[in-house]
Amino acid sequence: MVSFESDYITGAHPKVLDALVRTNLEALPGYGSDCYCKSAADKIRIATGDKDADVFFLVGGTQTNSVIITSYLHEYDGVIAATTGHVALHEAGAIEGTGHKVLAIDCDSDENYGKIKASTLRQYLEDFYNGGNHEHMVAPGMVYISHPTEYGTLYTKNELTAISGICREYGIPLFLDGARLGYGLMSHDTDVTLEDIDRLTDVFYIGGTKVGALCGEAVVFPRIKTPESSVSDTKSKSHPAGFNPEFIWHAGEPSHFVTTSKRHGALLAKGRLLGVQFDTLFTDDLYFEISKHAIDMAERMIQIFHDKNMRFFLESPTNQQFIILSHEENELLKDKIAYSFWQKFDEDHIVVRFATSWSTTDADMKALEKAL
Numbered sequence: 001m002v003s004f005e006s007d008y009i010t011g012a013h014p015k016v017l018d019a020l021v022r023t024n025l026e027a028l029p030g031y032g033s034d035c036y037c038k039s040a041a042d043k044i045r046i047a048t049g050d051k052d053a054d055v056f057f058l059v060g061g062t063q064t065n066s067v068i069i070t071s072y073l074h075e076y077d078g079v080i081a082a083t084t085g086h087v088a089l090h091e092a093g094a095i096e097g098t099g100h101k102v103l104a105i106d107c108d109s110d111e112n113y114g115k116i117k118a119s120t121l122r123q124y125l126e127d128f129y130n131g132g133n134h135e136h137m138v139a140p141g142m143v144y145i146s147h148p149t150e151y152g153t154l155y156t157k158n159e160l161t162a163i164s165g166i167c168r169e170y171g172i173p174l175f176l177d178g179a180r181l182g183y184g185l186m187s188h189d190t191d192v193t194l195e196d197i198d199r200l201t202d203v204f205y206i207g208g209t210k211v212g213a214l215c216g217e218a219v220v221f222p223r224i225k226t227p228e229s230s231v232s233d234t235k236s237k238s239h240p241a242g243f244n245p246e247f248i249w250h251a252g253e254p255s256h257f258v259t260t261s262k263r264h265g266a267l268l269a270k271g272r273l274l275g276v277q278f279d280t281l282f283t284d285d286l287y288f289e290i291s292k293h294a295i296d297m298a299e300r301m302i303q304i305f306h307d308k309n310m311r312f313f314l315e316s317p318t319n320q321q322f323i324i325l326s327h328e329e330n331e332l333l334k335d336k337i338a339y340s341f342w343q344k345f346d347e348d349h350i351v352v353r354f355a356t357s358w359s360t361t362d363a364d365m366k367a368l369e370k371a372l
């Protein structure tokens with residue numbers, strides 16, 4: 001059966017596998033200190049336009065989110081995220097397991113589904129710091145966003161700039177989850193570049209697990225903003241009324257990033273396995289080429305759905321497409337093609353997700369059209 005359940009259901013791109021086989025018997029130092037990790041980091045610095053960025057390679061998305069958030073936050077801090085954010089819904093309480101609360105805020109529907117609005121973020125922070133009891137509450141110590149979001153929607157450059165400005169105004173880091181970043185960057189409807197993300201965030205990661213790698217994520221700290229090396233001069237900043245500098249992000253104080261990664265089981269002894277994969281993905285623009293392929297397949301999928309008069313839950317410009325099915329339609333379709341249940345729509349309908357990926361083929365598209 002052809003499957004559109006997710007974008008991580010196949011293995012790795014053939015060039016990645018070839019590179020792993022070719023380098024398999026090389027004796028290399030561990031924990032990311034090998035030549036392939038260094039080469040991959042250099043190529044990522046070139047791609048971001050940031051020669052001073054610090055780059056680390058971790059094993060998977062949930063581990064990466066947990067490590068980054070824990071590295072930055074004080075014990076009394078929480079992380080702001082959309083109610084639909086991955087850290088809020090799909091990580092089995094990994095963040096809460098580290099002692100930090102996910103401070104979920106509502107996100108709008110339609111084209112903004114899954115995205116935090118700058119005005120909503122500002123209101124949340126103003127309400128917190130203007131409240132007389134904020135010292136008895138979990139402090140907002142970081143803002144987490146995903147791009148693309150869990151609903152395939154994208155932030156515009158203006159939206160990302162506004163959120164970044166608020167985070168810097170309040171002295172808290174902005175963390176962008178890029179598990180599907182390649183698909184967002186190659187969308188025909190985006191005006192956000194990798195250079196923009198590097199400039200506007202404090203930390204982000206480039207997803208490999210869903211974009212051509214067997215596993216792995218590349219964590220990027222723009223302009224060497226690693227938790228152990230960056231400096232936050234809180235005294236020189238002008239802060240909003242009611243702002244308490246005791247709750248500000250102290251960028252130089254969190255635990256060492258590599259140490260935290262080790263403690264969370266996110267650091268591979270054979271780090272070269274991740275380095276080889278990202279070195280290959282960032283050679284000759286392979287990462288962007290295969291991401292564009294997934295977007296091209298998604299646009300074909302959208303056209304098929306339109307031709308078959310399928311009902312869209314929302315308009316997604318990336319590789320995830322969300323369709324409303326009646327229970328009867330679902331029963332007829334589920335044995336012909338694989339997809340994911342996403343959420344209840346109403347008593348008679350559900351929302352399901354179809355995802356393309358770097359490995360989606362023409363034959364897959366023809367099978368989908370036939371099944372519908």
